[in-house]
Amino acid sequence: MIDFVDLWVYLSGSQLLWLSATLVAYLAADSLSGATGRHPLVNPVLIAVAFVALLLVASGTSFQTYFAGAQFIHFLLGPATVALAVPLIRHLPQVRRALVPLLAALVAGSVTAIVSAVLLARLLGLDRAAMLALAPKSSTAAIAMGIAEKTGGDPALTAVLVILTGISGAIVVTPLMNGLRLKNYAARGFAAGLASHGIGTARAFQVDPLAGTFAAIALGLNGLLTAVLVPLLLPSLLP
Amino acid sequence: MLAAFATLLVCQLAGEAIVRTASLPMPGPVVGMMLLFALMVARAPLPGGLGDTADGILKHLSLLFVPAGVGVVQQLDRLGQDGIRLVAVVVISTVIALAVTALVFAAFAKALGADDFTGQRDERA
Numbered sequence: 001m002i003d004f005v006d007l008w009v010y011l012s013g014s015q016l017l018w019l020s021a022t023l024v025a026y027l028a029a030d031s032l033s034g035a036t037g038r039h040p041l042v043n044p045v046l047i048a049v050a051f052v053a054l055l056l057v058a059s060g061t062s063f064q065t066y067f068a069g070a071q072f073i074h075f076l077l078g079p080a081t082v083a084l085a086v087p088l089i090r091h092l093p094q095v096r097r098a099l100v101p102l103l104a105a106l107v108a109g110s111v112t113a114i115v116s117a118v119l120l121a122r123l124l125g126l127d128r129a130a131m132l133a134l135a136p137k138s139s140t141a142a143i144a145m146g147i148a149e150k151t152g153g154d155p156a157l158t159a160v161l162v163i164l165t166g167i168s169g170a171i172v173v174t175p176l177m178n179g180l181r182l183k184n185y186a187a188r189g190f191a192a193g194l195a196s197h198g199i200g201t202a203r204a205f206q207v208d209p210l211a212g213t214f215a216a217i218a219l220g221l222n223g224l225l226t227a228v229l230v231p232l233l234l235p236s237l238l239p
Numbered sequence: 240m241l242a243a244f245a246t247l248l249v250c251q252l253a254g255e256a257i258v259r260t261a262s263l264p265m266p267g268p269v270v271g272m273m274l275l276f277a278l279m280v281a282r283a284p285l286p287g288g289l290g291d292t293a294d295g296i297l298k299h300l301s302l303l304f305v306p307a308g309v310g311v312v313q314q315l316d317r318l319g320q321d322g323i324r325l326v327a328v329v330v331i332s333t334v335i336a337l338a339v340t341a342l343v344f345a346a347f348a349k350a351l352g353a354d355d356f357t358g359q360r361d362e363r364a
Contacts (some may be wrong), residue, residue, distance in 0.1 A: 022309075026302045044301045049308035056309070063313040070306035077303045079247035079296060081268035082254070085275035086293035101347035109340030117332040124324045134328055138336060141307065142266040156317060161329055163311040166304070169333045176337055187344035195336035202300035212297070218340075220269050227264040 012061060018069030025051035038206055040174040045199055046167050077198070084201075084216040091213040098186050102217065105187070109194040109218075110225045111233070113138035118237040128238060133157040135234060137165045139226035140197040140219060147230050162197070169196020170203035185211045193218030242286035247293075250275045 011017045029047035036042045056066055067074070088095065095102070117134040126134075132153030136144040141162045148158040169192060177188045189211025192200035201219050205212030254271030257263065263270065278285060318325050 022305055023302075026299070026305055030299075030301070045304050045308055048302070048305045049312060052305065052309045053312040056313075063310060066309060067306060070309065073303060074306040076296065077307075078251045078268040078271070079244065080300055080303055081266070082247045082250045082271040082275050083293035083296050085250075085272045085279060086290055087297070088272075088276055089279045090290075097353045098344075098348060100351060101344045101353065104347045105340045105344035108343040109336055112339040113332065113336035116335045117328055120328040120332055121324075124328060126321055126324055126328070130321055130325060130328075134325070134332075137329060138333070140266065140269075143264070146264060156314060159307075160311050160314050160317050161325065163304075163308055164326060164329050165333050167308070168330045169337060172330070172334055173337055176334060177341060180338060180341065182341050182345055184341075184345045184348055187341045187348065190344050191337045191341035194340045195333050198300070199304050202304065205297055205300055220272065223269060224265055 012059060013065060015069035015072075018061075018066045019072055020069075021055060022048070022052060022070045022073055025055075033206075040171050040203075043167060043171050043203070045170065045202070081198075084220075087209060087213040088216060091210060094186065094210065095213070095217065098214075101187070102190060102214070105190055106194065106218065106221050106225060109191065110138075110222050110229055113195055113222075114226065114229055114233055115237060118234070122237075122239060129154060129157075131238060132234075133161055135230045135237075136226050137161045138195050138197065139223045143223040143227055147227055151231060151234060163199070166196045166199025169200040173200060173203060174207065186214045189214035190218045194222045197223070240288050240292055243289040243292035246275070246286055246289060247271075247296075250278075 026044065026048040029044040029051065032047060033039070033042045033044045052066070055061075056063070114135050117137055118131045121131045121134050132151050133148055135151070135153070136147040136158065139147070139162070141159055144158050144162045145155040147153075148155045173188065173192045173196070177191070182188055185208050189204040189208065192204040192211070193215030194200075196203075197219050201212060201215035204215035251268050251271035253274055254269070255267030257270050258265060258267045315322075
């Protein structure tokens, strides 16, 4: 007779269980997303995260135990970022033609993302620590945490805000762009990558390969520009 | 496929090494992407199947954010008593940044006559 408690104790500590759980949760979330015709509200990242988080809470599993298994998926973010060079090369003629709009949108968007976050935080009476963590929120997590460290913000809080920015951007981008009647998919994708980094880029690739390519360019360029702009803009934005 | 994946990893490794040595303010994989881009522009002999491998990874880019997202759920109390206001700032600021970026891009593209980017979008999305 198998002792299920023993079996669970063995499996719940193994990397295999949480690696499998992450893949299955994502596959379920992705098929839900597919079944709704990729409805923006049915965001696969959000749903898969919710599934796994519920599972961790219900089973009393620590994040450390979970991440020991999930790290193999997390690790692939590196090679995936490198792989973005491929769609970039494929769409190089379009990118060349859109160079001026792209650079104008980069500067306008990057400044807007930083200034609006800090000013809204002031308006809502949030403290200085919150403003420092919010300023780099549109850049990719690794860059945003580095910026927060430099400006004296809390990198862990910044990481939370960066992921929330990514998920909210991925959910809101399609209805917002439709509302603005924007049919330029390079512009739509570029905005998704600029304002909501990798998660916005994943959403853009879900909609259209050209949009995804411009999102990837925005993700890279805005990471760099945010690192330059936040230290420059902060002194005049902080109370 | 194996050679293509090794190419991605080696580019990332070189990127990490460059960032570390030159203390650049950007992540290693972003520099790795620029390296691979430069190699492809220079028509360096790269393994066949690189395109398919890249497509395979990028097709499920969303999956790769799940572990980090779960980490955030564990840290939600980090938002503290300011949670609702912080989320409000994130959402409103993201909407404004999205709109400004897309509108500026589209306006410049239109003025320059480079706005035929209708894409091949999935009509359902």
